[in-house]
Amino acid sequence: MLWYTGKRILQMIPVFFGATFLIYFMVFSLPGDPIAALFGDRPPAPSVIAQIRAEYNLDKPFIVQYFLYIGGLFQGDLGTTYSGRPVADVMASAFPITARLALLALVFEAFAGVLVGLIAGLRKGKWFDATALVVSLLLISVPTFVVGFVLQYVFGIQLGWFRPTVSGDAPWGELVLPAIVLASVSFAYIVRLTRASVADNLNADFVRTATAKGLSRRRVVTVHVLRNSLVPVVTYLGVDLGALMVGAIVTEGIFNINGVGGTVYRAVTLGEGPTVVSFIAVMVIIFVVANLLVDLLYAALDPRIRYAK
């Protein structure tokens, strides 16, 4: 297991370089001049532009730019945004907010999704199951921003249960509604996944044997059905973390949250290479680490899986 973990961590090195290089390249190839865009309708003197270009290394070839950036990275310098703010500062303010949002969403979809899926699976074909299926289908087919605006209008404005927009430092309480919106699609998938898995396992021979042993229904369900059903759900959660980070761009837009999503979106439109790449690199690392954790959790849930090599 230790060997396996070590190997997976080593694998992160090429993933890191590959991802940063690709993203840097894509930002570099975006059409338009980022510096000209900074000044709007009245272009500054060519000497000013040349000075700014030199300051941000934009006058050098792409590959040199990339290695200058990576070199800075290893000295702890993530570069600066075009407005002169260090990228590290921007990250320090944006990441905690999005991390809170994503964590709330993950917790919500995992607990609520598994609970609803379990009940639906146990009552397959009854009204609860039918309702869960219809609702989850709706959540999957309606775009997140529609769900977002509807929930914002109903719970935020009409009922006034939540603040319709989130304040600057984004406290936990105000993030509940955005987290539910962010989690809605994944929640629907988890409901369906759990439901199918539970219904399958209910028919398994070992569940019948467990019943024949004289165990109570509750114990059979929690000990023998639920744990076996969680294996595919856990795998899904790992992959889903990436989807949550992407989804955060839309959700943060709706609720006016100053998180990673909004920052990256603005940086992409401005063509700020270092900002985009730094953010994405951190996201990639989070994603890879999360997947490693999922794989380890997977082995803990299912003893048949052992990572030998």
Place this chain on the structure above:
Amino acid sequence: MSLPVTDAATSRYDSSHEPLLQIRDLEVGFQTQRGLVPAVRGVDLTLYAGQTLAIVGESGSGKSTTAQSIIDLLPGTGKVTAGQILFEGRDLTTLSAREIQEVRGNLIGYVPQDPMSNLNPVWSIGFQVEEAIKANNIAQGKEARLRTIQVLQEAGLSDAGDRLKQFPHQFSGGMRQRVLIGIGLSSRPKLLIADEPTSALDVTVQRQILDHLGTLTRDYGTSVLFITHDLGLAAERAEQLVVMYKGKVVESGPSQQILANPQHPYTQRLVAAAPSLASRRIQAVKTHDSVEGEIFAQGAIDNTLLERAAERENAAPAKDLISVRNVSKVYRIRKQGFRTDELKAVNDVSFSVQKGTTTALVGESGSGKSTVAKLLLKLESITSGDIEFDGHDVSALKGAELLKFRRRVQPVFQDPYGSLDPQYSVGNTIAEPLLAHKVGTARERQMRVLELLDQVSLPASTRYRYPSELSGGQRQRIAIARALALKPDVLVLDEAVSALDVLVQGQILNLLTELQTELGLTYLFITHDLAVVRLVADNVCVMRKGQIIESATTDEVFDNPRETYTQDLLAAIPGGNFEFGR
């Protein structure tokens, strides 16, 4: 029920004349979209304390459904629709969910059929046994742990203490079945329902486990309700027999009496088809010449078999079609870290097969017999030695040569449920090899499919149907038709009849024999079932731990087995020493 463990047994023997279990007029149905489908249609049976009763029947006869309805384990929409199940005078069908939960495990133990799927893969063995002990309030806490070890040791796992933390996948099938038996008997129930407890196991393991189960239940005075499709097994293990057919009891009474003198036509057919018995017949016919041949016509095995048996004796020695010389196959198994272990799956095996004959490879699971088949089919590479097919070295074949070889040697596998693509119609399945090898036009392929369906005795309309709509026997016929599509010379039959009921098994063996005479096929027949070997094989190779330990003509092996292992295998055939009527 918390009887002290040590003296639990004795008190149960003094049975009053009240039966322990009495099933009256039981009817069970399954709710489907087309209404209620009856599975059990009026079953009566009576079991006294300390007795063993076997329900015999083929799959779909309702025998398992009957057993499961006793402790309300019916799957899905199954429901008892009429009748009574009296256990110690109490009607179990009227109990509430909580009351029946008290009965399960505690008063009535259950040992299921398939040890592979009946233990939860994600919990340790110790956990799953201890859970049963705690649920039935036999012991709690530390005592429960000790009791768990005791239960497993009684069930025949001597090193139970060290293996509690292991998981089911680290146990062999036989070991798992012992665990399940331990669970079933952990609370010393008055009745044990054993639903085909050994049909997934090798014959020798089967015998050990059934012997052990017999000893345990005798010691504890437990009554046993034994469900099986194997008549020989039932006769050997139970005093009372109930024969079920299509949801009804067709015959019941003392085992000896039923086997010696079956009354109902179905029971007569079952007795006649039991392979262990039929194989004896061939022998009898051959030694006393053909006077008793008439008896045979009533069995599922055709007269052609007899003729073939005679032919075999006079057959002129032909050229070897397949010769396997000193073949070994070594698998590397990864251990922790970088170390690897070598596993010799096949170790220095040599044999040859003449054209038009059948050679059987016999052995228990893990003996390497299926690996030999894979090597011959060139599905795995040989580590050392060589296999020659019709004068060509198989391992050297490439490209067009290899394709030609594949056309001439075709496999049929064990599981007719797994080896057919559920999304392919039967016609497409059979035509696929033709398509893959670009044989003929679409129309010619259609004609060939019809011809093949006819050869395996299926109606032409079968080509539009899908595997899920067919029975196990029909599916195996289709698998054979597919294998025959390219007009091969050799069929490698890997446990091709092991998953089938006896009557169906007889039909398929018959079909194979007919096809062999008709098409001059050569068979390599891989099986763990010696009784079947007797019916079809000319030569037998007995395999053990990757080596061929005995190889001779079928008659020699059966009449004068040299190796003790072969003798053990022969002795383990259920009902082998039993006097059957006809």
